[in-house]
Amino acid sequence: MKIKLHNDIIDFRYFYHIVILIILSYLIFGVGLHGDDYAEISGMDGYSLWEFLNPDPSKHNIQILGLPNFYTFWWAYPVLGYEYQWLYDVIKIVVHAVSIYLIYNFAQDYLAHDRALLMSLIFVLYPLHDTTTYWYMTLYYVTVPALILYAHSLIRHNRIGLGLFLLFLGSMWHYASPPWVFGMAMVFVFEKKIKKAIIFLIPGFVYIFYYFWFKFSYPNVERRINPDLDLISFIKHMALQFLSFIESAIGPSFFLKIFYAINSISFMSMLGVLIVVIFLFKSPLFSLRKRLYGPLFFGLISVVLFSFAMFSLTGLYTHSAFSLSNRTTIYGSLLIAFLLAALLPANKKSIILLLLIFIAPVFGLSDHWKSWNTHQKIIIENIQTNSLLGKVDKNSTLIVTGNLWSNLGPFSHIGFFSMPWSVDALFKDYTKSKEIVALTPYMSLRNGFIFDEKFGGKYFLHDKIYVYNTENDSILEIDKLNIKQLIMQQPKIVRHWSQLVKEIWIQDIIIWLSPRLSYLFKN
Numbered sequence: 001m002k003i004k005l006h007n008d009i010i011d012f013r014y015f016y017h018i019v020i021l022i023i024l025s026y027l028i029f030g031v032g033l034h035g036d037d038y039a040e041i042s043g044m045d046g047y048s049l050w051e052f053l054n055p056d057p058s059k060h061n062i063q064i065l066g067l068p069n070f071y072t073f074w075w076a077y078p079v080l081g082y083e084y085q086w087l088y089d090v091i092k093i094v095v096h097a098v099s100i101y102l103i104y105n106f107a108q109d110y111l112a113h114d115r116a117l118l119m120s121l122i123f124v125l126y127p128l129h130d131t132t133t134y135w136y137m138t139l140y141y142v143t144v145p146a147l148i149l150y151a152h153s154l155i156r157h158n159r160i161g162l163g164l165f166l167l168f169l170g171s172m173w174h175y176a177s178p179p180w181v182f183g184m185a186m187v188f189v190f191e192k193k194i195k196k197a198i199i200f201l202i203p204g205f206v207y208i209f210y211y212f213w214f215k216f217s218y219p220n221v222e223r224r225i226n227p228d229l230d231l232i233s234f235i236k237h238m239a240l241q242f243l244s245f246i247e248s249a250i251g252p253s254f255f256l257k258i259f260y261a262i263n264s265i266s267f268m269s270m271l272g273v274l275i276v277v278i279f280l281f282k283s284p285l286f287s288l289r290k291r292l293y294g295p296l297f298f299g300l301i302s303v304v305l306f307s308f309a310m311f312s313l314t315g316l317y318t319h320s321a322f323s324l325s326n327r328t329t330i331y332g333s334l335l336i337a338f339l340l341a342a343l344l345p346a347n348k349k350s351i352i353l354l355l356l357i358f359i360a361p362v363f364g365l366s367d368h369w370k371s372w373n374t375h376q377k378i379i380i381e382n383i384q385t386n387s388l389l390g391k392v393d394k395n396s397t398l399i400v401t402g403n404l405w406s407n408l409g410p411f412s413h414i415g416f417f418s419m420p421w422s423v424d425a426l427f428k429d430y431t432k433s434k435e436i437v438a439l440t441p442y443m444s445l446r447n448g449f450i451f452d453e454k455f456g457g458k459y460f461l462h463d464k465i466y467v468y469n470t471e472n473d474s475i476l477e478i479d480k481l482n483i484k485q486l487i488m489q490q491p492k493i494v495r496h497w498s499q500l501v502k503e504i505w506i507q508d509i510i511i512w513l514s515p516r517l518s519y520l521f522k523n
Contacts, residue, residue, distance in 0.1 A: 016117065017101075019279070020100060020121070021093075021097055023272075024096050024097055024100075026272060026366075027125075027133070027362065027363070027366040028089050028092045028093050028096070028133065028134065028366070029086070029089045029090075029093065030089065030370045030373065031089060031092075031366070031369040031370055032085040032088065032089070032370075032373035032376070032377070033136060033373070033376075034134070034135050034136075034324070034369075034372075034373070034376075034414055034415070034416075035135055035137065035324050035414070035415050035419060036137050036419065036421065036422065037077070037088075037135070037137055038082075038422045038425045038426055039419075039421040039422050039425040040074065041077045041081055042425035042426075042428065043059070043425070044077045045078065045081070046078070047078040052074075052078065055067075057214070057218040062175070064214060065175045065211055065214060066172070066175055066176075067172070068173045069140045069173050069174045072143075073091070073136070073137075073140070076088060076091065082380075085373075091136070092134070092136060092139065095143060096124055096133065099142045099145075100120045100121060100124050101120075102146040102147070103119070103120040103123060103124065103146055103149050103150070104116050104117050104119075104120040105153055106152060106153040107338075107341070108153075109153055109156060110293045110296050110338075110342075111290075111341060111342060112287040113287075114284075114286055115286060115341045115342060115344075116341070118286070118344070119337045119338055119340075119341035119342075122333075122336070122337040122340055122341060123333055123337035124142060125358075125362050126333045126336065126337065127257065127258065127358065127361040127365055128248065128254065128257070128321055128329045128333055128336075129326050129327055129328075129329045129330045129333055130365045130369070131325075131327045132330055135324060135327075138324075140174040141176060141327050141330050142330075143170075143173060144173050144177050144180060145180050146170075147166050147167075147169055147170030148166075148167060148177065148181060149180075150166060151163045151166040151167035151170060152184050152200070154166065155167070155196055155199060155200060156188075164202075167200065168206070170203075171203035171207045172203070172207055177207060178208065178306065179304075179307040179309075179310055179331055180303060181200065181203060181204035181207070182201065182204050182302070182306050183299060183300070183302040183305075183306045183307075184299055184303065185197045185200040186298065186299045186302040187295050187296055187298075188295075190295035190298050190299060191295045225314065229315065234312050236514070237313075237315050237513070238308055238309065239513055240318055240510075240513040240514050241307075241311055241312055241318065241319065242308060244318040244319040244320065245304070245308070245319040245329065245332050248321040248326070248329055249319075249329065249336060253322070253496065253497060254321055256409070256411070256497060257322065257361070257408070257411075258356070258357060258361045260408045260411065261360075261361035261362075261364035261365045261368070261408070262360045262361055262364045263409065264364040264365065264367050264368040264371075265360060265363055265364035266367045269363040269366065269367050270363075272363055273355070273360050273363050276359055286344060286346040286350065287346065289342065289343060289345070292339075292343070297335075297338070300335040301335060303331055303335070304331050304332045306331075307328070307332070315514065320496065322408065322411045322412065322413050322495060322496070323405075323412060324414065340354075368406065368408055369414065372406040372414050372416075375406075376403075376416060379403055379470050380426060382470070383426060383427060383430055384430055386430070386473055388475045389427070389431045389468065389475065390430060390431060390432070392431045392433045392475070393432050393464070394432040394434050395462055395463075395464065396462045397433065397435040397436075397437070397461050397464070397465045398433040398437070398466050398468060399437055399438075399439050399465065399466065399467045399483075400417055400423060400436065400437065400438040400439065400468050401438070401467060401468070401470065401471075402469055402470040402471040403417050403471065404416060404417050404440060410494050410500065411496075412494055412495055417470065418440065420437070420438070420452065420457050423436055423438045424436060435459055435460055435461075435462060437459040439486065439490055440452070440490060441488075441491070441493060442493070443487055445461075445484050445487065448460065448461050448480075449461065461480055461483065464477065465477065465479070465480060465483070466478070495520055499520055
């Protein structure tokens, strides 16, 4: 469609591009830094160009397994630090805009232009994996599929050279790539285009060879394969992967997240949603539905199954609608986006449905991340300016309480002091204490040590023990005898609705499938 303006012919598609860029800017600008970002900034402080270009495997472990990602995004940590958070957001905006464009081009091979754009937008911004949108460190979860899907389209149209280059780039980008490579190769297999399937598989096998070469050459590099894994454990992990994804994608967790996301929406965002809805109602209806393209449908199912297998090898991840770990749901989100875009009826009611499950929650989650970022900045400033922290000597234990997570309704969502490495990064320059621990309700006290049952940490209790309350910026010296009571006073961390129900059999099944999750149900 084209419109005439000032005697110039303007392709109307560019109007949509501008609108999408404006929406992305509104959603992302102001969400700042989160989670492991703080640890990376602290760890890379003072890095020279040579140190960055020649990363030490002992320091960067898992990042060595994704050097394109490291060189593309990690430079910002030593260069921008804490001071230029708006530039991190600019990078996020650009990455998401480019990713939407690349995936849109891929989707056009199977859907009409309007539905292809819808599929791309739903996939990239789907509220089930909001972590990939707002957390700088996880940009690769969007970048990798964007590159691989676009490469798939190029190879489909016989642009083998450029397609293979981008496919190699996407495959080597990060360890998150194998499910995309092997799953999308299955599309060509189902189409009986075996030659193209083999071409598509080659970069995936090259990356696997690279991964295992590093795994055995550098034993200290973080491993993503559990060395103690056996067949029974793998089967149990696969079952948990399947059940947790179904539950988070279409079960109670999804609808709870939608409800609390909408409940977090600000007045300005409500106006934004209203403008988008009016725009949709004034726009032409969606093009008519067509039959699902079978090879792509089964190929996307293959992506999901390969991701289940990858996560089952580690035993470290389950699918969840809440917390920073919800990035793992992105593999199944492409299948959901395809089904929604392909099957959505071409009428106004479908737009209302889209509003309820996609548009309003996306804006609400953006407001939640922005609000939490503002809160984090206040806490960090308190740490930096509290003179009493500097008087805590090195032969003491500093216990930090409060602000472990943001609260999306009753659920713990965006981690802050919940990760020990973030605590170390934020406190190490402002206190002399070498034993710093953020207290959680799943910690225990044994033989003069505090044990972290989730991360396996062990913290010695010195004769002098101080508690820093991040809620009111206060410091209090306490006796060892009060530690156990202090642990019991910590508020419960709710990561899943099963923690709130009395049906113990549900909890028993979860623990049987993954014993490491038992800490979630500790009283």
